[in-house]
Amino acid sequence: MIHMQDVYKTYGNGVTALNGISTAIDKGEFIYIVGPSGAGKSTFIKLIYREVKPSAGTVVINDTDLSTIRRRDIPLLRRDIGVIFQDFKLLPKLTVYENIAFALEVIEETPRQIRNLVMEVLNLVGLKNKARFLPAELSGGEQQRVSIARAIVNKPKIVIADEPTGNLDPATSRGIMRIFEEISDRGTTIIMATHNKEIVNTVRKRVIAIDDGLIVRDEQRGEYGYEA
Ligand SMILES: Nc1ncnc2c1ncn2[C@@H]1O[C@H](COP(=O)(O)OP(=O)(O)OP(=O)(O)O)[C@@H](O)[C@H]1O
Numbered sequence: 001m002i003h004m005q006d007v008y009k010t011y012g013n014g015v016t017a018l019n020g021i022s023t024a025i026d027k028g029e030f031i032y033i034v035g036p037s038g039a040g041k042s043t044f045i046k047l048i049y050r051e052v053k054p055s056a057g058t059v060v061i062n063d064t065d066l067s068t069i070r071r072r073d074i075p076l077l078r079r080d081i082g083v084i085f086q087d088f089k090l091l092p093k094l095t096v097y098e099n100i101a102f103a104l105e106v107i108e109e110t111p112r113q114i115r116n117l118v119m120e121v122l123n124l125v126g127l128k129n130k131a132r133f134l135p136a137e138l139s140g141g142e143q144q145r146v147s148i149a150r151a152i153v154n155k156p157k158i159v160i161a162d163e164p165t166g167n168l169d170p171a172t173s174r175g176i177m178r179i180f181e182e183i184s185d186r187g188t189t190i191i192m193a194t195h196n197k198e199i200v201n202t203v204r205k206r207v208i209a210i211d212d213g214l215i216v217r218d219e220q221r222g223e224y225g226y227e228a
Contacts, residue, residue, distance in 0.1 A: 007057035017043040019213030082151030086166035141172035200224040
């Protein structure tokens with residue numbers, strides 16, 4: 001479902017973030033991307049939803065070649081990809097419900113479908129009773145659960161998370177991981193960049209380690225392998 005072949009990324013300032021990466025990720029896999037700060041993890045993640053364009057090489061997502069994708073086709077690609085960030089990126093003036101519904105309204109669902117889908121994901125992340133709250137009225141863990149709900153409400157085939165537990169304490173992080181596991185159990189492909197050694201070493205999954213722009217390790221049920 002995701003293929004990268006000899007992918008390089010050099011940013012405008014001359015920094016080379018990825019130095020020839022090849023990998024394949026199948027439908028339904030759950031993958032951690034680990035590595036030191038500045039190794040290229042976020043760049044790897046951003047290639048998948050075409051936030052950055054490769055300087056060379058090919059990135060193919062669900063049979064779409066991102067090197068040649070037309071600009072107007074990028075929104076279509078992104079409908080199949082839910083993205084979750086460390087800092088949640090919720091809209092502060094919208095309620096929990098509205099933050100999630102907003103993601104659906106752009107694809108023109110009916111009001112009844114919107115209500116059903118939003119309540120379904122709020123139920124999954126355990127926040128049905130906070131639908132009318134504003135983001136600022138929630139804890140960090142709750143805000144992250146809203147951002148997960150928003151990312152999955154369109155039932156994307158791929159969920160990408162860049163350091164989703166980076167701002168959360170260990171107990172809250174474990175709760176967030178249980179939600180990711182539920183999403184994974186439904187067959188969704190999950191790719192998560194993380195510095196969370198405890199989680200990688202306890203909730204065992206495939207680990208792709210990136211160092212200095214290269215894949216230096218790729219193991220099923222792998223370990224974190226760095227000092228956190
Ligand atoms: N937009 C950008 N413009 C220029 N250089 C960038 C840009 N984004 C990242 N870089 C550089 O590319 C390299 C890889 O960055 P990247 O964010 O992919 O690393 P990372 O592994 O995600 O790091 P961290 O764990 O600290 O988030 C770094 O040297 C960084 O400074």
